[in-house]
Amino acid sequence: QLHLQESGPRLVKPSETLSLICTVSGDSVTSSSHFWGWIRQPPGKGLQWIGNIYYGQTTYYNPSLESRITISVDTSKNQFSLRLSSVTAADTAMYYCARRGTWQFDLWGRGTLVTVSS
Amino acid sequence: SYEVTQPPSVSVSAGQTASITCSGDKLGDKLAAWYQQKPGQSPVLIIYQDTRRPTGIPARFSGSNSGNTATLTISGTQAMDEADYYCQAWDDSNVIFGGGTKLTVL
Numbered sequence: 001q002l003h004l005q006e007s008g009p010r011l012v013k014p015s016e017t018l019s020l021i022c023t024v025s026g027d028s029v030t031s032s033s034h035f036w037g038w039i040r041q042p043p044g045k046g047l048q049w050i051g052n053i054y055y056g057q058t059t060y061y062n063p064s065l066e067s068r069i070t071i072s073v074d075t076s077k078n079q080f081s082l083r084l085s086s087v088t089a090a091d092t093a094m095y096y097c098a099r100r101g102t103w104q105f106d107l108w109g110r111g112t113l114v115t116v117s118s
Numbered sequence: 119s120y121e122v123t124q125p126p127s128v129s130v131s132a133g134q135t136a137s138i139t140c141s142g143d144k145l146g147d148k149l150a151a152w153y154q155q156k157p158g159q160s161p162v163l164i165i166y167q168d169t170r171r172p173t174g175i176p177a178r179f180s181g182s183n184s185g186n187t188a189t190l191t192i193s194g195t196q197a198m199d200e201a202d203y204y205c206q207a208w209d210d211s212n213v214i215f216g217g218g219t220k221l222t223v224l
Contacts, residue, residue, distance in 0.1 A: 020177075023183065037213075042182065045214040046162065046204065046218040047153075047193070047204055047206075047214060047218070048215065048216045049213035049214070051217060052213075060211045060212070062212065062213075063119070064119075096160060096161075096205070101166070102168035103149045103151065103167060103208065104149075104163055104166040104167070104206065105151075105153075105161075105163060105206075106163050106166070108160040108161055108162070109160065111159055111160055118128065
């Protein structure tokens, strides 16, 4: 059954690195048919695309976050991950992982709320 | 950078037709998608490639995209359709989301 599940620390200190993992069931993170991505949503606000990874290696990042982002895959665990460095309170958000077809995100995880606070 | 704009809120009486717009420069030349998000839930894809509905999405949801505006239309709006709706487009390799529209069903 196709399923995405986010995991990782719910609380991160300012200036540290946020790290999240998305575990994929029912599809492959190295599939040539799909991209795998991260989207976030600050409390009470709209959606912001963070970035995608394709075929396990090609990455596309939001220009506004690019200097702080790394998205990678672990093929042995069928997971992909997000690292966001130098976090501030503005990075507090619900973080979703999602599967992307050619032009749209057709499957989303349930999301995980990450709070940046000391 | 490319931006798309949605009205913050739209109200519609139950049973009537709701239209939610998404505006951007030459948006009609790009492909638009729409997502529905209910409180406490993840977004759900309801329209992709301007007009296509994923399996399981009711036929009362439809989309169009021309000129500078993409439109999500909900015919015979039901109380269960009350939610936030987001449009999504592309600019080069970047994904662009609209700010979202809160649909209230009266």
